[in-house]
Amino acid sequence: MSAPTYHHGRLRQALIDAAADAVRERGPEDWSLRDVGRRVGVSHNAAYRHFAHRDDLVVVLSELTMARLVDALHQRLALVKGDDPVLRARRALAETGRGYVDFAISDPHLFRLAFTSTVATEPSPPPERDPYGVLSRVLDGLVEVGYLTPEARQDAELTCWSAVHGFSILCIEGPLRGAGDAERNGALEQVLVAIDRSYAATTGTVIGPDDLRVGA
Known part of the structure; x- marks a missing residue:
């Protein structure tokens, strides 16, 4: 799956959108913050700067x-x-x-x-x-x-x-x-x-x- 693109300064919204896609595809439980970061194409450390926890x-x-x-x-x-x-x-x-x-x-x-x-x-x-x-x-x-x-x-x-x-x-x-x-x-x-x-x-x-x- 290709990572979605996002404009500089909009990583937080990109993570939210990716999380919504993950929930729709895998259900409300079977996803993680690391998965969301991978969908966007950033490290989990970058994702944690916006969301400390799933x-x-x-x-x-x-x-x-x-x-x-x-x-x-x-x-x-x-x-x-x-x-x-x-x-x-x-x-x-x-x-x-x-x-x-x-x-x-x-x-x-x-x-x-x-x-x-x-x-x-x-x-x-x-x-x-x-x-x-x-x-x-x-x-x-x-x-x-x-x-x-x-x-x-x-x-x-x-x-x-x-x-x-x-x-x-x-x-x-x-x-x-x-x-x-x-x-x-x-x-x-x-x-x-x-x-x-x-x-x-x-x-x-x-x-x-x-x-x-x-x-x-």
């Missing part, structure tokens, strides 16, 4: 992956439009779930690195790098339009996150990993509809056959 790179990759996930969720939420505020809020939650699963499937090894690493990162990431915060704001929107009661809103992030994260893992390394797009998407819709109906039940909202799909 864990330092893991932290950076995890934070960057979380930021990319947040961007992906915002892009999905930007597609949610419509005049009905209740339907718009419901679709926002569904799109958040779809965006989360799509991101996990599209970049599974970095996704797993970000969520399974035991390396300590900052306990409260800023909003621009916090997918949990995105979900919180979407859930707050359901309360604002009267679709979800404040009492049921408490800790609703845990329910939603557990559902879509668990589904993502089933798709990456579980029984759904060999499923086709149609089968996987159909199963995900069942999960999202179940969450949607359970929240409607908290306020006694009567829901019709509205499709949670954006643009439906």
